[in-house]
Amino acid sequence: MSNKYRRLVRLAGYATMSLVSLMILTKIWAWVSSGSAAMLGSLTDSLLDISASLMSFMILGYALRPADDDHRFGHGKAEALAGLGQAAFIAGSACLLAFHAFERGLNPVAIKHSQTAIIVSLFAIVCTLALVAVQYYVVKHTKSIAIKADSVHYKGDILLNLAVLAAIILSDMGYMIADPIFAALVSCYLLYNGFEIAKESADHLMDKELPDDEKEAILRIATEHEQVFGVHDLRTRQSGKMKFIQLHLELPKDLPLWHAHQIAVEVMRAIEAAFPDEMDVLIHQDPVSSEHTVAANE
Incomplete structure (x- = not known):
């Protein structure tokens, strides 16, 4: 495995950890200030993002090892294991968010300090776009399944943050039911993403033929x-x-x-x-x- 491959994969890992950590801090502030269920969904997603990315980063360190006497074909399949781990995290976050959206739908709550939540959502969109750009470059040059799984999920996060933005604006206009509805839609989207990532990871582990x-x-x-x-x-x-x-x-x-x-x-x-x-x-x-x-x- 080339040094360029290792360098690019590590670049994607460091960029992910840095930008997601920054987004988590701002989303905690926005959720505590506003009480938005949709913002909580975005925060939950980011917390699981960084957990899954940290696990992937650690597994990638193992996957980047060269072939040895015990693993003559290398350690590349560890990347698929990282993908499965990410899928499990995503599915778990989707279920927790769905339960919270259901509860908030039964008991709607007005969003407070909506301007703060809107600013944080816009900031999260900018950070995610920057992260996706770095990951796109890395995937283009490495074809790493673990980084690709991260990239697919963070592309979805752009839509997620747009949904949060729409939910906050609509709730601020008096449509309080918009907050739990958008939270439920986000949970469905997360489940779909988790399934796609798990499927691709399983294909690699099961030695699926090339296209x-x-x-x-x-x-x-x-x-x-x-x-x-x-x-x-x-x-x-x-x-x-x-x-x-x-x-x-x-x-x-x-x-x-x-x-x-x-x-x-x-x-x-x-x-x-x-x-x-x-x-x-x-x-x-x-x-x-x-x-x-x-x-x-x-």
Whole structure:
């Protein structure tokens, strides 16, 4: 795993911890001042954000370790574990917020010091936009599933803070029921986000195949070599940033061993050059006759 990958992932971690900590302090002040259920929902989300991000940051430290004797394929799957942990935190916060929204719906309470809550919501939106920009840059260059999970959630936080802003303004206009309604909508959104993150993390842990377009590109590159008759038994998976590719090349049966090995190396390098991600390509050479290949293709 490259030093650039480690540096970018750590940059995303430090940016997340710093900006979310700042937002938590301002939201505590706004919630205590206003008593808004929607603001409490935003505060709850931020508290769980920093808990999940801290856990992810610690797990990423383990995931960034190079392969060793006990983990020959590296430690990349720890990122998927971080994603599952985030999903659990998000689901828990959504349930707690839903209960609070229900209670506030039965017993509406007027929001106090609404101007403070509005200013804090605007400040949170600006901080979240800055954080998402940093995470977008990191995900673009690393494909980290843990950072991607964080980024998806914080993109949702922009909508969450906009919803809080709308709830406070409407409540200030006399529509007190808007506060618990928006809090309930936020809880539904959090549940949806948690499900999506858990699903993607589970795909990585269960060694789901790479997307069809990537597999088609691998097959096309392999068969473009003039001495490759065909390709079969393509298997793919991803662990963290690393993608693992296994395939069988069908080569002329009378090729010397050194020549067959050279062709496999050329195909491997062509596949690695076509993808920006780190790849571990394992190729097995199968000897076949040209007549057999022609017959199989007819």
